[in-house]
Amino acid sequence: MLFLLVLRLAWLNAYTLNSDEAQHAHVAWAWTQGLLPYRDVFDNHGPLFGWLHSPLLKWLDNRPDVLTWLRLAMQFWYVVALGSAGWMARRLYGWRIAVVGVLVAGLFPRFFIVSGQFRTDDMWMAMWLLGLAFIAGAKPSVWRYFVAGFAMGCALSVSQKTLVLLVTALVAAGVVRLLRPSDAPRAGVRCWIAALVGLLVVPTLFTVWLATHGLLGDAWYGLAEYNVGGANKRHAAMQGLWFVVLAAVLVAACVRQARQRAEGHFDWTVFFALQGGLYLLLIWFIWPLITRQDFLPVLPTLALASAGWVSTWQWLGARPRLRGAFLMVFIVVELVAVIAEAPPWQDDLAAQRAELATVLRYTNETDTVMDSKGDAIFRMRPYYPVLESLAMRRLRRGQMANTIVDDLISHRTMLVVLRRLPRPDARFVMLNYVQAGGDIWVAGRMLPDHQPQQTIEVNVPGDYVVTDGHQRLSGSLDGGPVADHWELGRGTHHLTVSGGTPVAYVWTQAFDRGWRPAPPATGG
16 A cells, blocks of 8 residues: 555656646635535535635635645545455455555546545545455444445445445345355345435535525535536437346356356455446446446446456466465556556646646636636636536527626626637637646737727726737727726727727736737848
C-alpha cells in the first residue's frame, strides 16, 4: 500500500484533468456559502460527497491550486477502497493473495487514474467496498450486516448508481446461495433487517433535511428526472437482447464454476465474478450513459476474484519463480500503461491553475462567471444547468430552455470561460466580450475604427472604460460630462474621446486589475 501511495503522490498533478472535478468542487464550495443544493446550484449527484468535503473547500477558498489539494484528499478514499479489498482478500485467500489483489487492482490504469481525480465516484466506490468488507468471508452477525448496510447507504447518498450495485449483488448472492449445501450457515432474517436499517440511515437523514428546506422537488429533478430523461440508449432493443444473452451465459458459467469448486460455504469468488460481470453488462448494454468512473467499484472485486481463481491453479502454485515473474510482468505492464496515459512528469493542472488564477484576479466573490460546469469553482454561475453531455443533448433537442444570453445580461456577467457553449451563445460572447487569454473573455468590444467620435452598441450592461490598449481615455458619453469610465446600460451610446486613440471599451474592474486588450498591430 505504501508503494501505491508513493506512486499516487508522484502522479498528483498528472492525472488527466476532467471537467467533473471542477463541478464537484463548485458544489462543495456552494455548501460553504450557505447555498442550497439542487435549488441554488445544480447537482445531479447525492448530497453526501459535497457536504462532507465542504469544510475542505472553505479552508482552500480562492486558491488557484485547489484541485491539487482536493486530489490529495482523494487518497483517503483510495486507501479505504484498497484497504477494504485487501481485508476481504486476506480473509478469503490469505495475505499473499491479498497483496497481489491490491497491487493488481490499485495499479489497473483506469482505476489508478480515474480514482485520483476529485470526483464523487471515489467515495462511492470506497463506501461500497467497505460495506462488502464487513461481511465477505466473515461469520454472519447482526452488527456486521448493519455496518455493511450503513456503508452502502453512504454510497447511495453519493451516487444513484449504488442501486445498480445493490440489484446485481442481490441477484449474485441469490444464485450463489442456491448452490450452497442445505446445512451451510446462512445469514438470518435479523441480519438482513439490520442491513436494510443501516442502508436507510443516511439517505433518510438527507431526505428529512431536504424536506425541511423544501428541496424534495428540486432534488428529485436533479437526482432522477435529469439523469434518466436526458439520454437514450441507441438500439435499445438490440442492446437489451445482448444483455439478456450474455447475462445468461455469465450466470451459467458461474454456476458451473461454483459446482466444480463445491465450496461448503458461501463462494465469494463466484459472487465477486458474477456480481461484477452483471454490473458491467448492465452498464455496457442498459445504462444510458457510460463513463470511465462507472467501473470503479467492481474493478477491485473482479481483481480479487481473478487472483482467487488463479491461486487454485496447481501448475502455477508448484512454480513459485514463474508465479513471481508472471506477477512482475503484469505489474510492469500496468505501470507502463499508466505512464503512457498520464506521464508523471506532466503537470496536467498547470493550465487549469493559470486560468483559475486569472478568473479570481479579475472578479470579486459577488461576481458571476459563466462557465460550462463550475470551472471558476469559487464564483456563482448565472446559468443554473451545467453544460455537460446530457444538457447539450437536451438543448439541441429543445428539451431544455436556453436562457444563457438572458442570464448573462440579467446577472451582469462580465467574464465568461468560453467552453461548451452552444453556438448561438458562443457567438454572442464573441461579439460582446474580448478574449483575455485562453478561453477567458471579458465584457467589452474592440472598436472597428479609432476615430475620436464613436457609436458603441452595448448588450451587457456594466461599468466600462475606453482604452488605447494601455491606459484609460477620457471623454464625453451621450453629451454628458467628461469622465474616464461609465456605467453603460443596454443600447446605443455616443462617445467623444478627449485625447488618444480609442481601440476598445472593456470592463472597468478587469482593466483596473491589470488586464489590457491587445492593441491592433501597426504596419511598418
